[in-house]
Amino acid sequence: MPVPLMDSFLSTVQSYVSGQTLLWLAFSSVVLFVGTLIAIPLILVRLPSNYFDSDYPHSWMRNHHPVLRMLGHLIKNILGAIFLLAGFAMLFLPGQGLLTMLIGISLMDFPGKRELERKLIGQPTVLSTINKMREKFGTPPLVIKPR
Template identity: 50%
Template sequence: MDSLLAAIEQWIPVDVLIHLTIISLISFIASLVLIPIILIRLPYDYFDISVPRYWMKNHHPILRIFGLIAKNLLGGAFLIAGFIMLFLPGQGILTMLIGLSFVDFPKKRLLEARIIEQPVILRTINAMRQRYKKPPLIL
């Protein structure tokens, strides 16, 4: 074990490893708190592609542009964090799903629906929603 640690220390300084560990722990705890809140607050028909979604529809166009930029940046941060959580502690798949829901790109809703329709993911989310007396997601 000491030889493994010595090999890692050759490539990555100890203080960087300590900072990465702290960031990993913080992101793990944050994901345990924030992801359930987001998934519980979603409308039950959020992933139904037959229901149109409008974001900031009745706001000034300049405010919509800034809002869309901020929303896409936040989604990108969630996607990156989710990808990192695939290798570190955290809810990587769910975090990436949240990130996908923020980012705008063609055929996004179809991709979200394909991810959500996976039985394990849908069961997990609906079980979480049931605990807080929210209706299950419909596809």
């Protein structure tokens, strides 16, 4: 038995967005959800346990040609922005929104990034979730030293 309120809502949404677009959005949401279920553990498990320590050196592509290094940084920042936007969308759609946003932020380069990462990772629920995931894969827990 159809629910009149749901039918009304669906017809209102379809008056603004085509059915094909809604199907594409639903498919994209499922793909992003499954993709993050695979990518997030792989990324978080590969991080060194002291990655978020302020003393940890972060030199990426240092020994490469300057053009390759610039191209690599551009691609890394674009991927970070995609992860950040996907994570934001996952706050409202199925998926691991906060962890995806954290990975996006860690890929991007901007002033104050390290402090923001430490603040996000330092949240007890986020840190315990990440460390439980790392424990399942036999990696040491992330360590956040107090400042």
